[in-house]
Amino acid sequence: MTMFLTIAVIVLIFVVIFQIAKASEYVSVLKGEEVSRKQNNKINGFLMIGFLVLGLFGVWYCNELYYGKTLLVHDAASVEGARVDSMLWVTLAVTGIVFILTQIVLFWFAYKYQESENRKVFFFPHNNKLEVIWTVIPAIALTVLVVIGLRNWFLFTGEPPQNAMVVEVTGKQFGWIYRYPGKDGSFGKKYYKNIDNASNSLGLIWDDKLGHDDVVMEQTMYLVKGKPVKLIIGSRDVIHDVGLVHFRMKMDAVPGIPTTMWFTPKYTTKEMKEITGNPNFQYEISCDQMCGNGHYSMKGVIEVVDQEEFDAWMVKQKPYYVQQFPEKDPAAPKAVADTAAKTASVKPVEAAKKAVAKM
Amino acid sequence: MSNEAVVHAHGAVATHEGHGDHHHEHHHHETFITKYVFSQDHKMIAKQFLITGMVWAVLGGLMSVLFRLQLGYPDATFPWLEDILGKWAKGGRITQEAYYALVTTHGTVLVFFVLTAGLSGTFANFLIPLQVGARDMASPFMNMLSYWFFFAASIVMLSSMFVETGPFSGGWTAYPPLSALGDASPGSKTGMDMWLISMALFVVSSLLGGLNYIATVLNMRTKGMSMTRLPLTIWALFFTAVLGVLSFPVLFSGFILLIFDRNFGTSFYLSDIFINGVGALPNEGGSAILYQHLFWFLGHPEVYIILLPAMGMVSEILSVNSRKPIFGYMAMIGSLFAIAILAFLVWAHHMFVTGLNPFLGSIFVLLTLLIAVPSAIKVFNWLTTLWRGNIRFTPGMLFAIGFVSLFISGGLTGIWLGNSALDIHLHDTYFVIAHFHIVMGVASMFGMFAGIYHWFPKMYGKYLNNTMGYIHFWVTLAGAYLIFWPMHYEGLAGMPRRYYDYSIWESFKQFVELNRFISTVAMIVFAVQLLFLFNFFYSIFKGRKVTSLNPWGATTLEWTTPINPGHGNWVGEIPEVHRWAYDYGKDGKEFIAQTTPVGADESEHH
Known part of the structure; x- marks a missing residue:
């Protein structure tokens, strides 16, 4: 019912606008097209300046409403992210000034130079000096931005510090x-x-002894405050991000x-809860590359803790190899290994052997 | 359509009779089929492109309204949605599949069918012969084929909506492996096959058209029309055609490889893939990134294919209605040329976070930010064109001014995104959506509207209703800013694109009210576009008649043709050109048409 009502109202508005539009056309014929054209010109000239004023007010008001909901109100949570933010502020200053000035000039000129019988148009086809000025000034401003940007870019994409920990995602x-x-x-x-959802989610080659102490997990990644971390990123199926x-990172x-x-976490999750004043705060990993119908729900969590807490947590983790082959656990007595696990594990081992032979 | 009544009086050349067999001095017989359907008249083909583009604009716009409904009202149910969409809106809420299909099709359709075919297809066809002084395109037959390939592409794309597994839903960029594997997403099954066929047909259409536009501009200019006397519209459309001809084949090659990967077991883009429920795929050694290089080698020039025609028309319309020459004509051509060259050298700025070689990335940063220089020149030249002019606010002029405003707003955020270190943070967030919708989407739509309002009298011999035009302009301009300006803030909060629902995200769920506001404004703006459509079709039949040959007092050649030009455009000889297109306000004269010989006492001559 409400839908029909809405449609009825929309149609009614359309009809009213159409009638006014039609009527104004008749009026213009009666008044003389030249007269009504000039009237319309005045109205639109006034609207130009009106739009400028309201628009600038709107820009300010929008900022009032939403600035507090952006990330900019708090520090970036990584050392490198702080550089992104400072670069963002410089870029904002440069583009913001240009934005305000050019929009004012545009709408002000439109208003000021609206048609008037007294004005004689200034025949001004070109002026080399002016054109050189507004080629050179943007070029200089952009050079500055490029230099700042590339210094950060090479830092972010360069080698991480020696003491960085490594996590594969x-x-x-x-x-x-x-x-x-x-x-x-x-x-x-x-x-x-070798991938098998139940027993080998990454397709590890069990014959490789280096992998026997690898710890594999889902949901939450633990990182250490103040310790650079290098992420080695891959995908099992389609492109993710x-x-x-x-x-302030993405790959x-x-x-x-x-x-x-790579990046260096600056605050623990606990500290961020205080900084943001949000007790539910989480470092979330969002998938930023369209990856299928569940894209919007592809969420991971990072828990940043200090070194002691991390060590304590790490000790508790069982290597993936041991999880799959409990009988191989050096810490556990041999008798614990039950036969069911044994038979289940034979297949992946053989598949892995074949795969290695192929490589 | 009575406006087509004045056809082929004296000396009109029936170019489509073939074999150089010209018919003079008698009325050439045309049937309904040859005149309105398989027409070879560039003006009719332009109208076909325009109206097909409008149909797609409505469909594409409607899709955006539907997915904005989901974003604005994620918890609400609308039973009527199920009536329209059936299983795609079970219980009155758009499903994930449908949401992603809508987003994908909206993007594809708006970028290719509306802003490429609908914009340059319409205005290159309509304006090139009329403004260079030619009777028709170099090959009217190829021109006709160009439209019908586009039509076929449209039909295939439309059909893909009705496939059981749904239309393609992996984003308009169609990155493999998602787009290559039906098992990874139902939309990548039959829907993707049809998407690829449709796009292949579209590439053919675009190449046939583009070659024609280039040939016509280079070879068929009338006597005296040197390249540097061409109106800027023609220069812009010329560069657009060059961009399309050089880059669409690369996209096509990318699609061919994708078709092979999908259907014939090759591994161009596929490697090391395990799909849940299917297992490990045999493909090894391919590179998913290769597709992105091939895609963006078209994809970035495509942005300028969309933008340049709008820039050209805006330059022309600003000058005509300021009653003042365009400022820096040669600088305008130079900057168009620079943009066209740079368009080919910046594609990888869409790929900063794909693991691209950092050194290569830095080169792309440099080249990308370099584009800001010719763009800045254009903006300052437009502003100077307004300065000390005598501005007439026709609806076309309003849209041209709106274009400049939007181009500034959206162009400046390009400086943020082109700088790779900043792009790492903002990539694929709403900041990007705000950026490209303003600078490419809405701005080019404004260019298109400006063109339609300005050349409608030439197309149909009628005026559009001004009052409706003013309402259309002011609501659309305000609406565009209200929709896309706040999205920058969502982007600065890191809110990712292409999310069906944000409620599970602690970091992004704070924008519920803003999303609702944006959706509401989007619906209003969409409704106002319907008002424009009504104005358009109503005015074709019932609009105020054009009574003078040159209603805007413009200098260019199209206004020397009859009010309703027939096939062949000019009755009798094609006029000769004696000057550039921008002698407005010179020596105290209101304007001097290009066809007026240079007087002995005239000041500096161009």
Whole structure:
């Protein structure tokens, strides 16, 4: 019912506008087209200046309403992210000034130079000096922005500091898998044909001893405050993107082509809860590359803690290899291994062997 | 349509008779089919492009209203949606599949069918022969084929909406592996096959048209019409055609490889893939990034294919209605040329976060920000054109001024996004949506509206209703800013694009009210576009008749043709050109037409 009412109202508005439009056309014929054209010109000239004033007010008002909801009210949560923010402010200052000035000039000129019988048009086809000025000034301003930008770019995409920890992130429809290299600090090899959702979510090659202490998990990734982290990013199926808004970082996850990104977390999750005043605060990983119908729900969480807490947590983690082959756990007595797990694990091992032979 | 009544009086050349067999001095017989359907008259083909483009604009706009409904009212249900969309809106709420299909089709249709075919298809066809002084295109037959390939592309795209597994839903950029694997997304099944066929047909249409436009501009200018006397519209349309001809084949090659990957078991784009429920795929060694290079090698020039025609028309309309020459004519051509060259050298700025080689990325940063220089020249030249003019606010002029405002607003945020270190943060957020909708989407629509209002009298021999035009302009301008300006703030909060629902995200769920506001404004703006459509079709039949040959007092050649020009455009000889197109307000004269010989006492001559 409300829908019909809405449609009726819209149609009514249309009819009214149409009638007014039609009538004004008749009036213009009666008054003389020249007279009514000039009247319309005055009205539109006035609206130009009106739009300018209201528009600038709107820009300010919009900022009042929504600035507080952006990320800019708080510090970036990574050392590198702070550089993104400072670069953002410089860019905003440059483009903001140009925006305000050119919009004012545009609408002011439109208003000021509206048709008037007394004005003689100034025949002004070109002026080399002016044109050189507004080629050179933007070029200089842009050079400054490029220099700032590229210095940051090479820092962000360059090698991380020596003490950086490494975590592997793998995207899949629609979630994230994380892998820590374990005590030996190296990841074991993997091959995608070994992937099995139940027993080997990353396709690790079990014959590779480096992988035996790798820790694999989903949902939450733990990072250390103040310690640079290098993420090695990949995907199991389609292209995803590791989006870390609070750290101001983002990198695609491409199947078959590993990518990397590094940053240094500045605040623990707990500290961020205080800084933002939001007790539910989380560092979220958002997928920022269209990856299918569940794209919008592809969420991961990063928990930033301090080193002690991290160590305590890490000790509790069982390597993925041990989870799959409990009988191989050096810490556990041999008898614990039950036969069911054994038989289940035979298949992936053989598949992995074949895969290695193929490589 | 009585406006077509004045056809082929004396000396009109029936170019489509073939074999150079020219018919003079008698009325050429045309049937309904040859005149309105398989027409080879560039003006009729232009109208066909325009009206087909309008149909797509309504459909594409309606799609955006539907998915804005989901974004603005994520918890509400609208039973009537189920009546319209059936299983795609079970229980009155648009499903994820439908949402992504709508977003994808909205993008594809608006970029290619409306702002490429509908914009340059319409105005290149309509204006090139009329403004260079030619009877028709170099090949009217190819021109006709160009439209009908576009029509076929439209039919295939439209049909894909009715496939059981749904139309393609992986975003208008169609990145593989998502677009290559039906098992990864139902939209990538039959819907994607049809999407590819439609786009392939569209590329053919675009190439046939583009070659024709280039050939016509280079070879068929009338006597005295040197390249530097061409109106800026023609220069812009010429560069547009060059961009299209050089870049669409690359897109096509990308699509061919995608078709092979999809159907014939090749691995150009596929490697190391495990799909849930299917298992590991045999493909190894391909690169998903290769597709992105091929796609954006068209994709970025495409942005300028959309924007340049609007720039050209705006330059012309601003000058005519300021009654003042365009400022810096040669600088305008130079900046168009610079933009056209740079358009080919910046494609990878869409790929800063794909793991691109950082050094390569830095080159693309430099080249991308370089585009700001010719863009700045254009803006300052437009502003100077207004300065000390005598401005007439025709609806066309209003839209031209609106274009400049939007081009400034959207262009400046390009400086943010083109700088890779900043793009890392803003990439694929609402900031990007705000940027490209303002600078490319809405601005080019404004250019198109400006063109339609300005050349409608030439197209149909009638005026559009001014009052409705003014309402259309002011509501659309205000609406465009109200919709897209606040999106910058959503982008600065990091809110990602292409999300069906934000409620599970602690970081992005604070914009519920803003999203509702944006959706509401979007609906109002859409309704006002319907008002424009009504004005358009009503005025074709019942509009105020044009009574003078040159209603705007313009210098260019199209206004020397009869009010309703027939096929062949000029009765008798094609006029000769003696000067550039911008002698407004010179030596105290209101304007001097291009056909007027240079007087002995005239000041500096161009």
